[in-house]
Amino acid sequence: MFKLKIKNTTYGISFSFFFVIALVTICSATQTEKLLMTLMSCALHELGHLVLMTAFGSSPQEIVVYGGGIRITPDSRQLDRRRETAVLLAGAGVNFLLSFAAYLTNGGGFFCQVNFLLGALNLLPFRYFDGGRILALLANGKVCEFFRAVFILLSAAAMIHMILHGTVSISFAATFCFIVLSEVIY
Template sequence: MFRINVGGVQLGISFSFPAVLALVLLTGCDSRSMLTALICCFLHECGHLLFMIIFGNRPQAVTLYGGGIRITPQAGRIDSLGKDLTVLLAGCGMNFLLALTGLVLDGMSLFVQINLLLGAFNLLPFRHFDGGRALELLTDGRGLRAVRCTFILLTAMLIVLMGINGSISISLLMTFVFALAAEFAEG
């Protein structure tokens, strides 16, 4: 892990980040699509950061890792449930806003498609995704295991169907394995 301190915020990059990028590129993803996806991920995280700053809570750390970008807030709640939910959902909101803007200006471009996918994907109720964290805040963790297990089974079925059709996505498969490992490791 490489880390530097910039203005009191730890910026880091894990070995897993370039390793996953290399693996995805080696499996046939073109560099234009990869760059567009990275820009969309960066803008997603800017949505979170914008509302953290608006609510007066600077991040403690920002880390690039194999699962994407992790923003570690300073300990504790920002101020209220509403503000915490706003910060959690601001990334997806940014993706949907960018997708709508791109759709109006340029039609169904790659940028629009990736933003829609990224926004929807991050709303899934898995532990490390925005939707999972928001759902945990809203329900105080009650009933989440059943919801998460249902989504794990549905995602597994989707991956099997994609495999049968010959259109398996290595990045979807890798993300699913990560989410599955995280659910069982922490659950």
């Protein structure tokens, strides 16, 4: 990963970002368009965090571009719990607004779906996602860990059910396994 610090913010770019760009260049036009829409939705999600963070007078500690999108780490010392929760909710809020606008203008489509799923995924109570960070802000350690454990078990049961019945794509199942493994290892 390449990192550069300017003032109080560290900017970084991961090599996985270049892998995604290489993947985009070998994809068909339709796949490239969908991947670019997804990356744009990720960027707008993070922009939602950044705009509200700035409105509250805070600055990010780190901004990293990686294969999965963009990650902005707020300087939580500058925000109280209520404002940090609002900043964490802002990304999903942007995605839900974009999804709703796409639904109203053309009745749905890929852009509508990807924004809805991106907003919903980020609200899941996994540590890496906004929902997990919100849960950590609002619940104490043992309650938070219990809720996460129950959610992981229920999600794993649902995933196994969908795999056995052939109602889930392999990429979604692999992504879920990666999320659960990172949750358990973290």
